[in-house]
Amino acid sequence: MSTLKGKEAYSVAVVGATGAVGQEMREILEEREFPVERLVCLASERSEGKTVAFRGAEVPVDRLTEQSFAGVDIALFSAGAERSRKFAPHAVTAGAVVIDNSSAFRMEPKVPLVVPEVNAHALAGHVGIIANPNCSTIQMVMALKPLHDAATIRRIIVSTYQSVSGTGQAAMEELFEQSGQVLNLQSPKPKVYPHPIAFNCLPQIDAFDEDGYTKEEWKLVRETRKILEAPGVQVCATTVRVPVFRAHSESVNVEFERPLGPDEARALMSAMDGVVVIDDPGRGLYPMATDATGSDAVYVGRVRVDRTVENGLVLWIVSDNLRKGAALNAVQIAERLVAAAR
Numbered sequence: 001m002s003t004l005k006g007k008e009a010y011s012v013a014v015v016g017a018t019g020a021v022g023q024e025m026r027e028i029l030e031e032r033e034f035p036v037e038r039l040v041c042l043a044s045e046r047s048e049g050k051t052v053a054f055r056g057a058e059v060p061v062d063r064l065t066e067q068s069f070a071g072v073d074i075a076l077f078s079a080g081a082e083r084s085r086k087f088a089p090h091a092v093t094a095g096a097v098v099i100d101n102s103s104a105f106r107m108e109p110k111v112p113l114v115v116p117e118v119n120a121h122a123l124a125g126h127v128g129i130i131a132n133p134n135c136s137t138i139q140m141v142m143a144l145k146p147l148h149d150a151a152t153i154r155r156i157i158v159s160t161y162q163s164v165s166g167t168g169q170a171a172m173e174e175l176f177e178q179s180g181q182v183l184n185l186q187s188p189k190p191k192v193y194p195h196p197i198a199f200n201c202l203p204q205i206d207a208f209d210e211d212g213y214t215k216e217e218w219k220l221v222r223e224t225r226k227i228l229e230a231p232g233v234q235v236c237a238t239t240v241r242v243p244v245f246r247a248h249s250e251s252v253n254v255e256f257e258r259p260l261g262p263d264e265a266r267a268l269m270s271a272m273d274g275v276v277v278i279d280d281p282g283r284g285l286y287p288m289a290t291d292a293t294g295s296d297a298v299y300v301g302r303v304r305v306d307r308t309v310e311n312g313l314v315l316w317i318v319s320d321n322l323r324k325g326a327a328l329n330a331v332q333i334a335e336r337l338v339a340a341a342r
């Protein structure tokens with residue numbers, strides 16, 4: 001079992017260091033001056049021999065193996081669920097705490113699923129692996145937590161508008177290439193997605209189950225219940241990939257046990273650490289993906305009454321999926337662990 005106690009600085013591994021999330025992790029560790037003594041950058045054999053930038057130096061990228069974790073204190077995994085399942089246990093055996101961005105361990109009862117502003121208490125008693133939630137779930141629970149505490153959520157209906165960076169580097173390249181193809185009157189050729197993503201909306205993120213829901217939609221249902229510790233909350237999700245490079249948007253209808261007006265909801269969310277309310281539609285002010293890109297906050301706007309149900313509100317929630325939806329949340333978890341060990 002790992003120990004972070006008694007250390008001033010830590011040996012940190014980034015698994016998937018060359019990917020969209022891994023790159024953001026390196027930048028956020030640097031920006032937030034996380035006490036990194038040694039950075040171990042790991043990726044596939046395709047990246048062997050490459051270097052990546054960290055604190056003005058070039059760090060070599062090594063191939064991920066079972067032996068990669070000797071001396072590592074904290075391992076930030078972001079290389080897909082298959083790699084997490086195979087290599088995270090080796091990292092734990094070597095003495096590291098794993099913070100995993102994939103879906104591999106999220107629903108395991110012994111693995112805390114943590115958004116620090118929402119349920120940091122769940123970190124206590126972890127057994128070596130901590131899961132970072134899905135990007136769409138993180139931004140939704142950030143906005144909903146203070147409302148749930150005030151009026152108890154009964155039901156959520158969420159439709160997402162998710163950017164291509166949520167799929168990774170190759171999907172961003174695909175949107176760029178296909179946009180050029182369409183504008184040059186050529187037929188776009190899908191590789192990453194099942195259909196062209198340029199100038200299109202795909203109502204499919206991940207695979208479908210026999211009931212017609214996607215795995216991404218089930219993540220929103222199950223992860224929201226686990227993080228809010230509200231197993232009875234009803235959640236119905238529709239997840240859609242849109243031709244946006246970065247930042248996910250969500251339309252969310254929420255039904256509460258008790259009345260909660262838009263003004264009170266805005267005040268509660270404004271008081272929540274990490275949430276910013278931008279809600280002046282008369283002046284054209286509401287959150288947008290282009291504004292959220294590169295920023296840490298979860299933005300909420302278009303707060304209004306849903307008159308079709310008792311005690312209903314509608315919200316529009318936007319956040320950068322690579323930052324709060326992935327890398328920032330993981331680094332914030334690491335910061336909490338380090339603070340608790342001091």
Ligand SMILES: NC(=O)c1ccc[n+]([C@@H]2O[C@H](COP(=O)([O-])OP(=O)(O)OC[C@H]3O[C@@H](n4cnc5c(N)ncnc54)[C@H](OP(=O)(O)O)[C@@H]3O)[C@@H](O)[C@H]2O)c1
Pocket residue numbers: 015016017018019020021022042043044045046047064077078079080081083101102103133134135165166167168169170321322325326
């Ligand atoms: N993008 C998001 O918004 C987001 C949000 C939350 C969670 N996540 C999760 O984060 C993970 C990575 O996502 P991403 O968007 O960064 O994807 P990405 O841009 O495609 O990057 C994938 C990373 O994984 C590495 N990798 C792939 N196969 C590997 C192997 N066999 N061994 C070692 N490393 C391997 C790649 O290394 P090479 O460069 O060598 O191929 C690359 O560094 C996924 O589990 C994803 O579900 C992503």
